[in-house]
Amino acid sequence: MAKITASVYTSHVPAIGAAIDTGKTTDPYWVPLFKGYEPSKSWMEASKPDVIFLVYNDHATAFSLEMIPTFAIGCAAEFKPADEGWGPRPVPTVIGHPELAAHIAQSVIQDDFDLTIVNKMDVDHGLTVPLNLLCGSPDAWPCPVIPFAVNVVQYPVPSGQRCFNLGKAIRKAIESYDEPLKVQVWGTGGMSHQLQGPRAGLINREWDNAWLDKLIADPAAAAAVPHIEYVREAGSEGIELVMWLIARGAMDDVAGGPAPEVVHRFYHVPASNTGVGHLILENKQ
Amino acid sequence: MALDKPYKDVPGTTIFDAEQSRKGYHLNQFCMSLMKADNRARFKADERAYLDEWAMTEDQKLAVLARDLNRCIALGGNIYFLAKIGATDGKSFQQMAGSMTGMSEEQYRDMMIKGGRSAEGNRYIGEDGDAQAHHQPQGGKKD
Numbered sequence: 001m002a003k004i005t006a007s008v009y010t011s012h013v014p015a016i017g018a019a020i021d022t023g024k025t026t027d028p029y030w031v032p033l034f035k036g037y038e039p040s041k042s043w044m045e046a047s048k049p050d051v052i053f054l055v056y057n058d059h060a061t062a063f064s065l066e067m068i069p070t071f072a073i074g075c076a077a078e079f080k081p082a083d084e085g086w087g088p089r090p091v092p093t094v095i096g097h098p099e100l101a102a103h104i105a106q107s108v109i110q111d112d113f114d115l116t117i118v119n120k121m122d123v124d125h126g127l128t129v130p131l132n133l134l135c136g137s138p139d140a141w142p143c144p145v146i147p148f149a150v151n152v153v154q155y156p157v158p159s160g161q162r163c164f165n166l167g168k169a170i171r172k173a174i175e176s177y178d179e180p181l182k183v184q185v186w187g188t189g190g191m192s193h194q195l196q197g198p199r200a201g202l203i204n205r206e207w208d209n210a211w212l213d214k215l216i217a218d219p220a221a222a223a224a225v226p227h228i229e230y231v232r233e234a235g236s237e238g239i240e241l242v243m244w245l246i247a248r249g250a251m252d253d254v255a256g257g258p259a260p261e262v263v264h265r266f267y268h269v270p271a272s273n274t275g276v277g278h279l280i281l282e283n284k285q
Numbered sequence: 286m287a288l289d290k291p292y293k294d295v296p297g298t299t300i301f302d303a304e305q306s307r308k309g310y311h312l313n314q315f316c317m318s319l320m321k322a323d324n325r326a327r328f329k330a331d332e333r334a335y336l337d338e339w340a341m342t343e344d345q346k347l348a349v350l351a352r353d354l355n356r357c358i359a360l361g362g363n364i365y366f367l368a369k370i371g372a373t374d375g376k377s378f379q380q381m382a383g384s385m386t387g388m389s390e391e392q393y394r395d396m397m398i399k400g401g402r403s404a405e406g407n408r409y410i411g412e413d414g415d416a417q418a419h420h421q422p423q424g425g426k427k428d
Contacts, residue, residue, distance in 0.1 A: 014378060015377070015378065015379070018377075059365045059368075060313070060316075060317060060363070060365040060366045060368075060369070061320075064313070064314060064317040064366075065306060065310055065313050065314060065317075065366075066314075083320060084320070084372070085319060085320050085325075085368070085369050085372030085373070086372055153301065153363060153365055154301055154302065154303065154306050154363070155292075155300050155301060155302035155303070156302065156303075192401075194298065194382075194402075195364045195378065195381075195382045196298070196299065196354075196358055196364040196382070196385060197297045197298050197299055197355060197358060197385055197416075198296070198297030198355070198385060198386055198387060198416045198418075198421045199295070199296060199297030199298050199386075199402065199407055199416035200297075200382040200383070200385050200386050200393075200402075201382060201383070201386060201393060201396055201397055201401050201402040202401060202402045202403075202404060202407065202416070203397075203400055203401025203402065204401075204403075204404045205400065207404070227291075227292075228291045228292055231292050231295055231298065231300065232295055232404070232408045232409075233404055233408070236295075236298050236300060237364075269400050269401060270397045270398065270400070270401055272377075272378060272379050272397070273378065273379055273382050273397060273401075275401065
């Protein structure tokens with residue numbers, strides 16, 4: 001049977017992608033950020049999964065206002081890097097895992113989460129920046145990736161509790177898949193940032209770190225945080241953090257197993273307008 | 286019956302909800318069209334003529350022409366869509382975000398390097414933080 005080995009959490013700031021694409025990773029501004037991901041890259045080399053289930057959000061790229069799915073699972077064989085207005089990022093095409101994705105869709109929908117199934121979709125920086133941060137800039141990504149897009153652009157976005165519960169259903173789906181695949185579940189976006197209005201630039205280091213503590217040790221409490229607290233404390237775009245709860249809900253301890261090991265934790269301000277958080281949690285073998 | 290919108294009392298912040306999205310549909314779809322190079326070229330060649338192809342309100346068109354992002358947001362724009370205008374103009378996300386705060390580009394960048402804007406005084410309308418309307422040159426937060 002397939003097994004969830006670990007979960008990874010990271011911000012997916014577009015400027016990080018731009019820094020990689022324009023060779024600025026050694027600029028003094030960016031050095032501390034990329035240094036924080038060095039241990040993650042080594043870990044990734046040593047703990048390579050067979051599939052990554054990657055929770056992210058589309059930023060008015062694949063989904064305009066014509067259609068706004070709350071939860072969309074990518075079931076295609078491949079996903080091209082999107083042209084977000086500056087030309088597509090020079091990163092590899094993302095290879096999907098249609099069989100596992102279809103299996104997850106079937107199981108999760110039967111568990112009352114009404115997913116939108118997407119068979120054709122370009123993927124934006126929300127998905128490709130986390131892959132760069134953990135995998136560097138290879139000619140091909142190290143394994144297939146199932147993109148899972150969450151609407152966090154138009155309110156109301158799904159609650160933290162619903163995302164956490166969805167994570168539990170995704171865990172059940174993955175662990176009932178017959179092939180012995182090692183699967184990682186990633187939650188991306190956040191942490192505190194606000195990109196709009198006179199309050200743009202809001203960062204809340206204390207709140208971010210307290211939320212990380214909670215996510216690690218008491219995820220049910222993190223899931224209970226209402227939307228308005230994210231808006232007030234972490235900025236209007238800080239709401240992206242609900243996506244981390246999907247990954248956290250898929251871990252062993254939530255289903256009665258042992259607490260995960262904290263392999264790596266990193267926090268840095270700023271990357272462009274954003275407080276960057278990063279966490280790797282590993283299930284005990 | 287009134288809907289639950291607890292975010293209305295956050296200063297300097299307009300939450301892009303279903304109501305804003307309805308108001309801003311054509312504005313945001315115009316922005317979306319700028320993801321295509323041909324459309325960017327046509328827009329740049331004659332902005333007014335390109336905007337007139339869209340079922341936007343006159344106020345929305347004027348806000349786009351003035352690159353007044355706060356006004357665009359008040360009229361239903363969403364920042365991820367409006368960012369396509371910035372990309373067309375060759376502006377970074379940080380330049381766009383900064384343009385809404387009444388700060389110069391340099392002041393905004395310095396604020397971010399120093400750890401960003403504090404939440405202190407900026408959680409509720411009526412406090413005394415730097416994002417409150419009475420500290421902002423552009424005045425009130427919404428229409």
